[in-house]
Amino acid sequence: xxxxxxxxxxxxxxxxxxxxxxxxxxxxxxxxxxxxxxxxxxxxxxxxxxxxxxxxxxxxxxxxxxxxxxxxxxxxxxxxxxxxxxxxxxxxxxxxxxxxxxxxxxxxxxxxxxxxxxxxxxxxxxxxxxxxxxxxxxxxxxxxxxxxxxxxxxxxxxxxxxxxxxxxxxxxxxxxxxxxxxxxxxxxxxxxxxxxxxxxxxxxxxxxxxxxxxxxxxxxxxxxxxxxxxxxxxxxxxxxxxxxxxxxxxxxxxxxxxxxxxxxxxxxxxxxxxxxxxxxxxxxxxxxxxxxxxxxxxxxxxxxxxxxxxxxxxxxxxxxxxxxxxxxxxxxxxxxxxxxxxxxxxxxxxxxxxxxxxxxxxxxxxxxxxxxxxxxxxxxxxxxxxxxxxxxxxxxxxxxxxxxxxxxxxxxxxxxxxx
Amino acid sequence: xxxxxxxxxxxxxxxxxxxxxxxxxxxxxxxxxxxxxxxxxxxxxxxxxxxxxxxxxxxxxxxxxxxxxxxxxxxxxxxxxxxxxxxxxxxxxxxxxxxxxxxxxxxxxxxxxxxxxxxxxxxxxxxxxxxxxxxxxxxxxxxxxxxxxxxxxxxxxxxxxxxxxxxxxxxxxxxxxxxxxxxxxxxxxxxxxxxxxxxxxxxxxxxxxxxxxxxxxxxxxxxxxxxxxxxxxxxxxxxxxxxxxxxxxxxxxxxxxxxxxxxxxxxxxxxxxxxxxxxxxxxxxxxxxxxxxxxxxxxxxxxxxxxxxxxxxxxxxxxxxxxxxxxxxxxxxxxxxxxxxxxxxxxxxxxxxxxxxxxxxxxxxxx
Ligand SMILES: Cc1ncc(C[n+]2csc(CCOP(=O)(O)OP(=O)(O)O)c2C)c(N)n1
Ligand SMILES: [Mg+2]
Numbered sequence: 001x002x003x004x005x006x007x008x009x010x011x012x013x014x015x016x017x018x019x020x021x022x023x024x025x026x027x028x029x030x031x032x033x034x035x036x037x038x039x040x041x042x043x044x045x046x047x048x049x050x051x052x053x054x055x056x057x058x059x060x061x062x063x064x065x066x067x068x069x070x071x072x073x074x075x076x077x078x079x080x081x082x083x084x085x086x087x088x089x090x091x092x093x094x095x096x097x098x099x100x101x102x103x104x105x106x107x108x109x110x111x112x113x114x115x116x117x118x119x120x121x122x123x124x125x126x127x128x129x130x131x132x133x134x135x136x137x138x139x140x141x142x143x144x145x146x147x148x149x150x151x152x153x154x155x156x157x158x159x160x161x162x163x164x165x166x167x168x169x170x171x172x173x174x175x176x177x178x179x180x181x182x183x184x185x186x187x188x189x190x191x192x193x194x195x196x197x198x199x200x201x202x203x204x205x206x207x208x209x210x211x212x213x214x215x216x217x218x219x220x221x222x223x224x225x226x227x228x229x230x231x232x233x234x235x236x237x238x239x240x241x242x243x244x245x246x247x248x249x250x251x252x253x254x255x256x257x258x259x260x261x262x263x264x265x266x267x268x269x270x271x272x273x274x275x276x277x278x279x280x281x282x283x284x285x286x287x288x289x290x291x292x293x294x295x296x297x298x299x300x301x302x303x304x305x306x307x308x309x310x311x312x313x314x315x316x317x318x319x320x321x322x323x324x325x326x327x328x329x330x331x332x333x334x335x336x337x338x339x340x341x342x343x344x345x346x347x348x349x350x351x352x353x354x355x356x357x358x359x360x361x362x363x364x365x366x367x368x369x370x371x372x373x374x375x376x377x378x379x380x381x382x383x384x385x386x387x388x389x390x391x392x393x394x395x396x397x398x399x400x401x402x403x404x405x406x407x408x409x410x411x412x413x414x415x416x417x418x419x
Numbered sequence: 420x421x422x423x424x425x426x427x428x429x430x431x432x433x434x435x436x437x438x439x440x441x442x443x444x445x446x447x448x449x450x451x452x453x454x455x456x457x458x459x460x461x462x463x464x465x466x467x468x469x470x471x472x473x474x475x476x477x478x479x480x481x482x483x484x485x486x487x488x489x490x491x492x493x494x495x496x497x498x499x500x501x502x503x504x505x506x507x508x509x510x511x512x513x514x515x516x517x518x519x520x521x522x523x524x525x526x527x528x529x530x531x532x533x534x535x536x537x538x539x540x541x542x543x544x545x546x547x548x549x550x551x552x553x554x555x556x557x558x559x560x561x562x563x564x565x566x567x568x569x570x571x572x573x574x575x576x577x578x579x580x581x582x583x584x585x586x587x588x589x590x591x592x593x594x595x596x597x598x599x600x601x602x603x604x605x606x607x608x609x610x611x612x613x614x615x616x617x618x619x620x621x622x623x624x625x626x627x628x629x630x631x632x633x634x635x636x637x638x639x640x641x642x643x644x645x646x647x648x649x650x651x652x653x654x655x656x657x658x659x660x661x662x663x664x665x666x667x668x669x670x671x672x673x674x675x676x677x678x679x680x681x682x683x684x685x686x687x688x689x690x691x692x693x694x695x696x697x698x699x700x701x702x703x704x705x706x707x708x709x710x711x712x713x714x715x716x717x718x719x720x721x722x723x724x725x726x727x728x729x730x731x732x733x734x735x736x737x738x739x740x741x742x743x744x745x746x747x748x749x750x751x752x753x754x755x756x757x758x759x760x761x762x763x764x765x766x767x768x769x770x771x772x773x774x775x776x777x778x779x780x781x782x783x784x785x786x
Contacts, residue, residue: 105585105763156764164764167587183589184546185518216517218549244518246494251515319494382765383757393728397757401768408774413767 052259052271054303057278060331062340064278071278071285073122075347080142081122081277082342083356085114085335088138090360091147092308094368095154095168099312103372104154106168110137112275112307115334116239118142119280120300124207124288129199130178131192131208133185134169135239135306139209143176147363151371158374158418163381185214189223189236193297196227196234200295205288207235213244215258224265227297234297235287236267239274241306246319259301267299274304275334278341305332376417379405446584446636447772448676451660452643453613457652462644467637470612470645471500471577474619475538477649479508482536484573485623486512489523489540497542498579498638520546524553524576528561528628531571536623544580544632545589551597558628559603572626577619579635580608581673582724582770586635587763593672593725593756595632595701599734605629605654606701608672612643614699617652625654634672657705659712663694666780667712669721669735671698674771678722681776688777689784701731709735710742717748718783722771727755749786754779 028035057069064070073081092109099107110117117138124130130139137150148159153171156164162172162180172180182188192208199206214220215238227234238258242249255261262269268290270283280302287298305328309316316325330336342348383390383398390398405412456462465473479485487501487508493515495502505513516523520541527537541547547554554576562570580593598606605627609615615633622629660675661682668678675697682693694712698704713719719739721732736751754771762769 165588165760165762167585167590167763170587183587184548213518216519216522218519218521244490245497246491247515247518251493252517313497376764379765379768382759382762382768386759394758397727401757404775404778405768407778411774 046255049256049260051256052269054271054273055279055283056273056276057282058276058337058341060337062337062342062344064341069278069282071281073278073281077122078338078342078347081118082335082338082348083360084138084141085118085277085338086357087360087364088114088117088141089335090357091141091150091364092137094361094364095150096308096312098368099168104168106312107154108135108169108311109308110135112305112328112332112334113239113241114138115277115280115338116237116274116302116304119277120207120237120284120302122277123281123284124205126177127204128177128288129192129195129204129206130176131188131195131206132171132178132181133188133210133214133239134181134183135211136209137169137171140171140173140176140178143173143178145171145173145176145178147367148371149173151367152374155371155374156376157371158377159371160377163385164377165382186210186217186219186223189214189219190226192236193223193227193230193232193234196232196291196297197230200231200233203292205233205235205291207237207284209237209239211244212238212240212242212249212258213247213252215261216244216252224261224267224297224299228266231295232297233291233295235284235291236297236299237284238299238301239304240301241274241304243306243310243316243320245310245314246316248320257301257303259299262299267297269299269301271301271303274302275332275337277334277338304334378419379412379414379417446640447582447767447770448673449680450611450637450641451676451679452641453611456644456646457613457617458646458648458650461647463647464642465612465645466639467609467612467615467633467641468499468502468639470616470643471619471633472502472504473645473647474616474623475501475504476507477616477620478536478538478623479504479512481649482623484534485536485538486514486530487538487540488514488516488526490518490542491515492540496540498635500577500633500638501540520548520550521553524550524558527574527576528553528558528571531574531628532561532569534573536573537571537575538623539574539576541576541578543590543635544578544594545592547576547578547594550576554598554604554628554630555601559601561603562627563603570626571628573623574628575619575622575625576628576630578630578632579638580632581634581636582761582766583636584766585763586761586766588760591724591761591766593632593723595671596725596729596731596734598630599702599731601702603627604702606632607654607699608632608634608701609637610634610672610675610697610699611637611641612645614652614658614697616645617650618654618699620649621651621654624651629654632672636673652699655700655703655705657699657708658697659694659708660697661693661695663692663716665691665716666693666718666720666783667696667709667716668693668776668780669696669698669709669719669732670723671701672724674722674724677771677773677776681773681780684773684777685780689781691780691784693780698735704735706738706742710739713739713743713751714746717746718786719747719751720754720776720779720783721751722754722776722779724756724770726758727753728758730755749783752779752783
């Protein structure tokens with residue numbers, strides 16, 4: 001008897017035994033679901049499962065509620081968290097303002113979401129791979145992207161590793177394992193899942209950030225389902241900040257946020273207070289441990305609030321009340337929360353605050369001024385990297401343009417670009 | 420503003436709003452308004468987003484099955500085209516959708532299937548690709564595959580396209596050629612407010628699915644006296660904007676304004692008279708007007724922002740060569756965006772600007 005025949009027989013025997021077992025206890029045997037019968041005809045409603053609670057560590061005053069939930073981070077780490085959150089804040093202010101003055105073409109702030117960036121970044125290692133949406137600047141701050149690197153990208157100057165090709169805030173860093181941002185929403189999510197699959201067994205986790213608006217794209221469904229069925233160690237981190245440009249989350253989805261989708265896909269899920277940096281740290285840490293141990297995905301939904309306008313192209317006063325923004329920027333500020341915590345522990349005070357803010361403002365201004373002075377990359381960089389090796393047709397186009405620019409020198413801003 | 424002032428503003432947290440920013444003002448073209456109104460009657464000075472708003476208002480007023488939807492349309496849309504319409508027509512007829520282009524297109528097809536007039540907005544033409552399948556495989560083929568039992572002809576998709584000075588890879592693309600390869604769709608591109616109003620109303624009432632690609636750089640800056648009346652601009656019909664004998668320049672959208680300026684420069688510098696054609700309609704396109712002109716002038720230059728390879732200019736060139744071969748004095752010339760993604764900081768070098776077009780004209784004359 002051939003080997004294949006044996007195994008076929010064995011399989012049939014097992015299948016029959018299972019079926020017999022199933023018949024004997026009268027359970028349904030449909031291949032689509034392992035479940036039980038019911039003779040009650042009733043809807044499963046959105047209310048069948050109560051809303052998923054929000055995990056937190058601190059109360060609004062920055063006090064740790066249950067000490068066993070305190071991540072017990074060192075003074076050094078806590079201080080770095082605070083400094084990075086405020087540094088992000090200062091950088092945002094200056095770059096936002098510089099766009100209003102026409103010095104850079106575009107900007108997006110992270111106001112109100114600092115804890116989601118810093119808390120999650122702090123819980124991971126540099127080897128863990130990041131796929132971002134665009135509003136995750138703090139993750140790069142934590143990983144050590146330099147002020148000059150942010151500024152160079154926003155200016156698209158000769159020192160921008162992205163070679164001036166993308167709009168401001170489309171950062172990327174191979175060194176820091178941060179995949180370059182792409183504007184089309186949610187495309188990063190299935191990509192992160194694929195990366196996690198390919199990195200399985202290498203003790204690295206992939207984290208992918210996305211907004212609650214982006215979660216409506218078809219790619220989000222694809223990503224969740226692929227991650228779950230293909231056992232991918234990926235953390236899919238949703239920043240639910242209440243808005244997608246002008247669209248409030250209540251018009252984005254009718255269910256219980258993004259977290260409620262997790263179980264539907266068969267994915268372990270955590271919902272967290274995105275304005276509590278310790279809580280974000282804890283959930284991300286737990287997600288990583290689980291993802292690596294089980295080779296499985298995790299969805300994290302961080303509830304937070306987008307305090308700033310969507311971007312410099314947006315004026316949010318057109319669609320939300322000032323008081324709402326004020327509430328979130330004052331009463332619920334993740335930075336204030338951490339500061340209150342630190343002050344109560346004697347880790348921070350007004351003197352330190354003043355000195356630090358002065359220092360960081362100076363640093364930001366210095367790197368800003370330096371970036372502004374740098375020329376733009378050689379304009380022929382436009383033709384590079386379309387492919388690994390430039391095909392003939394493109395080479396021809398480049399040569400033609402070079403001849404043209406030579407002929408019309410005074411008509412092109414050549415002096416702003418490097419030679 | 421000096422850098423220390425910038426620092427001061429930030430330190431003091433003062434809300435210095437420089438209301439319009441220098442960068443967005445620097446354009447590569449001079450807008451040339453349409454002087455002639457297509458219909459008689461009252462007119463209102465409008466920019467292009469207001470003219471589109473006026474067309475949408477007219478569509479809603481004259482057709483109670485009409486509905487408008489897309490991302491952020493409720494508060495007026497990121498380009499203000501739908502402003503005030505939800506207040507006027509209610510949330511049932513003007514509404515935000517979840518953030519999902521394939522959803523928007525599919526939803527629109529379904530609504531049109533059962534007779535509603537669906538006017539869908541895709542926030543940027545660069546983000547129309549998730550909807551590509553719905554538009555190319557579904558909207559375009561609905562009538563054909565059902566033997567004309569079903570259709571989605573009352574569907575119109577609007578999407579802002581083209582260069583704005585700082586849009587980079589994903590806020591600048593001109594995807595007309597992708598859709599032009601799809602039998603069953605109709606595609607138009609307005610050059611200004613009057614055309615936008617007429618074309619949008621034509622699309623809405625056209626019995627086949629239409630895509631109107633709106634050059635976003637014209638939304639605010641392009642101002643014309645737009646008729647208040649309900650009027651349509653014919654789909655499939657090109658406009659000769661300037662008569663000429665020596666060369667035919669063909670473009671659409673923003674590029675038309677570049678070509679009008681270049682025609683004037685060519686007259687001054689080379690003493691040649693250029694005819695300028697706004698193609699207006701990409702699919703179907705006006706072969707008759709184009710070829711009649713090409714036969715008369717014998718020299719043709721086509722310019723578009725989209726990349727050269729398989730750009731819509733290729734289709735025009737092939738047809739002109741076939742139809743007018745014996746009348747041509749030089750090969751049809753194309754001045755276009757390069758075969759690279761649309762770059763941020765290099766935009767001034769990427770665009771088929773007036774200098775590249777002027778040189779193209781010179782080469783045609785010297786051929
Ligand atoms: C595919 C696609 N569609 C539309 C857009 C335009 N757009 C950019 S950001 C945005 C809202 C995103 O909201 P959300 O995901 O909640 O992120 P947030 O801005 O709140 O951080 C939209 C509609 C886009 N970039 N990509
Ligand atoms: Mg959001």
